Amino acid sequence: MSNAPAHTPLEETPVPGAKRVIIRTVAMKKIYQRGEEITHALRGVDVEIYTGEFIVVMGPSGSGKSTFFNMIGALDSPSEGRVFIDEVDVAQLTAEELAFLRCRKIGYIFQSYNLIQYMTALENVTTPMAFGGVTPDEARTRGMDLLELVGLKERWFHRPIEMSGGQQQRVAIARALANNPSVLLCDEPTANLDHHTGDEILGILQRLNKERGVTIICATHDHRMMNICDRLMWIRDGGIERIARRDEVEVEVGAID
Amino acid sequence: MKRIDVQEQPVLSPGRIFQIAVTGVKYRLFRAVVTVAVIVVAMAFLMNILTESLIKRAVAESVRDQIEEMHRVDRWIARLSMPQTAEEILEGLAEEVRRTLPDEPADEEVEAALQDASPYLRELTAMSGYGMDEILALQPVAREAIQYLRFFDNLDYGRRRVLVGPVESTQIFDRLQSERAWHHFTSNLADMRTVRFPFPLEEFQAFIERWDELETLVSKVRDGQSRAIAAIQATLGEQPVVEALRDADGAFGDTLREAGFALTPETASLLAVEVERLDYTLLIEGTINIHGVRQAVAARRDILPGDVTMQMIWQMLRSREGAEWFIGVMHESELATRGLTAERLEEIASQRAHARLLAIAERQTREAGGGLMGIGTRMTWLAFVSMLVCAVGIANAMLMSVTERFREIATLKCLGALDAFIMSVFLIEAALLGLVGGLGGALAGLLLATTRMAVTFRSLLWPALPWAEILIAGLISLAVGIVLAAISAVYPSFRAARLAPMEAMRIE
Ligand SMILES: Nc1ncnc2c1ncn2[C@@H]1O[C@H](COP(=O)(O)OP(=O)(O)OP(=O)(O)O)[C@@H](O)[C@H]1O
Ligand SMILES: [Mg+2]
Secondary structure, three states, X not given: OOOOHHHOOOOOOOOOOOOOEEEEEEEEEEEEEEOOEEEEEEEEEEEEEEOOXXXXXXXXXXXXXXXXXXXXXXXXXXXXXXXXXXXXXXXXXXXXXXXHHHHHHEEEEOOOOOOOOOOOHHHHHHHHHHHOOOOHHHHHHHXXXXXXXXXXXXXXXXXXXXXXXXXHHHHHHHHHOOXXXXXXXXXXXXXXXXXXXXXXXXXXHHHHHHHHOOEEEXXXXXXXXXXXXXXXXXXXXXXXXXXEEHHHHXXXXXXXX | OOOOOOOOOOXXXXXXXXXXXXXXXXXXXXXXXXXXXXXXXXXXXXXXXXXXXXXXXXXXXXXXXXXHHHOHHHHHHHHOOOOOOHHHHHHHHHOOOOXXXXXXXXXXXXXXXXXXXXXXXXXXXXXXXXXXXXXXHHHHHHHHHHHHHHHHHHOOHHHHHHHHOOOOOOHHHHHHOOHXXXXXXXXXXXXXXXXXXXOOHHHHHHHHHHHHHXXXXXXXXXXXXXXXXXXXXXXXXXXXXXXXXXXXXXXHHHHHHHHOOOOOHXXXXXXXXHHXXXXXXXXXXXXXXXXXXXXXXXXXXXXXXXXXXXXXXXXXXXXXXXXXXXXXXHHHXXXXXXXXXXXXXXXXXXXXXXXXXHHHHHHHOOOOOOOHHHOOHHHHHHHHHHHHHHXXXXXXXXXXXXXXXXXXXXXXXXXXXXXXXXXXXXXXXXXXXXXHHHHHHHHHHHHXXXXXXXXXXXXXXXXXXXXXXXXXXXXXXXXXXXXXXXXXXXXXXXXXXXXXXXXXXXXX
16 A cells, blocks of 8 residues: 555655655645534644744644644544645545554644553553554663653653643653654643753753754744744634744844844 | 655554553453443343253253152043043154064064063053054054154144144144145145244155054054943942052052053052052141140140141151151040051151152243253243343443543554554453453352252252253353453444544544
8 A cells, every 4th residue: 555656755855955845734624513513623724844844833722723733643634625744645544554654653742641541651652662563672661761851760650640740741742752753743742841841841852853853843832932943833713824934033023122 | 854654554463452451451440340240240140041941941851750750640540530642642652662573573572572562552452452563563653643743732823723724633633634634734834934844745644644544543542441441430339549549559450450551560569659658648637637636736846736737747747756756646646547657657758848849840840941952932032131131231331431431542543553453452351351241140140040949949959950051051151241242342442443533532
């Protein structure tokens, strides 16, 4: 299946410095319908995200950020429009290929963590590795490394219920990194963290982005993020209000000051 | 720069899936215990019905002969007042003999066969005036007749009426003699989808043609029996048959044998003993109306004389000491004991207790036989209904435990789980719960059933317990538990696993 033309990634090697699109949406809409009540969570979003970019998504609560993340992370299907990941139309992938994509290529940090309640921190982190075919021993070592990275090495045997919100969030971050994803989708990753821990997480994200070229898309209300991102994107009422490079925004902020 | 190139996902090893499933069960132990409890109750119910029915059937089989014996006196009284029915005669004839004759037997051989044959076959020759060789020649035909009679007996009235009209038993064969009735029978049989005639039609037709011969024999036997009965009634005069049977191992037995009845010396002496026992029983039962005896028993038991019951007296007589004491009381009250010793009295009392047990067994096992595993058609139906109830209960329990985990299923899918993995986890979990629940239920049902049956059948139970069949019933319950649990877990987990992860997360 992976050899079918529609699924083949662009083979040409990118010109150094040239921007390659990794996620692209075309007139993407999402309509939630519950009985009579219809919610337009996204009203036609066209956006291109480049490989290696660090994008911050901002917007008021209920504007559609999480919905947007679900769509571009291949976790939900848009009501209308299309989503391309690495120029592959997500709608055309088989169940197995989708599983592969979710497992190895995209890391998710959910707003509500979504940890598996009956697994310890370590088991939560190693589960995606198990799905990816990593041997249990290797998964264990790597899982411990990741937990150390987020500062939870000593608590590897705790279950989610025995951890604070911030600790759970950090486990969720470690889990998102389990299979060295190319794209990291972070839905408010620092919302529950204190200033210091938040800084550490930001540092990790920044390092992943700079050193390993991981594309990071991050919804946040945290203004520190703005200092490390490449572009900013504002979502309001299910539509993109504005996309701007950081230097443009900084100029404005400076001008206002 | 990292690039995405989409490939297929590897499949997890069964061991790892099992491990994950077990971790899940352990974490939700309380929920699992509740689910298992539902399965245990359902399976215990099923197992209980199966086991009780099997035990009843086994007890029925093991006491059949004893019950036959119990009715020996009644049977002989009946035989000495009326000729047997055609069906009884055919059944008697169809029974095994120890020896078959060569094609052209010599006289001595016939004589030897006569000696060797069952007493009943000898009675048939005596009553009908047929030779033994003729009787033996008809024996296979009689066996066939029994087969066909069973078939027609097992049909319900409506179907039998459509096939052969409003007749039953051997009248059916008489009726099928006519060309029209035979034609009617074959054409209706062909039309009737729900009835399968398990024998070749040509054979049945051949049998119908030979029925005349058998019929003649049967009516001759009945005539002979009627004549013999009349003769014996004449010698008895006013005397009731029971009283005459007291002398079954003496002169009266000889009279019966001379009249042609198949009364072996062994049966005769058993009959005599039996009649004597009946006599003594009546004697003892009569004593309860004697004032002195009542007083004595009341004093011994320290109760009011009005509260003394026969049951109480029989209970007391089952010990040697009690029997001796009672004989003493009878002497004191100047009652005739007619040679009844304490030893014999004790024996009669315990035989009576056994007979009561047999009577209970007979009543309780009347419905045994037929249906699934021979547990009776009504019980098969009950087992089937209970299975349905189990299915609903288990499905409900499993559905609840799966639906409350849709969020977990969605999360696993977000992390790259394959649909097959998610379904395997739930399947394994359900099968584990089904296994534990099924085992527990089978044991609980077995225990309950054997206890209940032990109370009913007491000493009759242990020798009759059909262990092998109970084991099969247990395995059936176990399999039903596992399969039901698995099926009812597969459906919801399949539904959830197929959805897009976020879609599944939204289901409440
Ligand atoms: N399952 C659902 N059914 C119906 N409406 C939904 C559903 N999920 C989200 N919505 C609606 O879609 C809109 C966008 O929701 P979304 O969760 O994307 O907002 P958000 O930007 O992530 O908000 P927040 O910052 O609070 O997380 C909201 O109006 C919400 O009510
Ligand atoms: Mg959100």
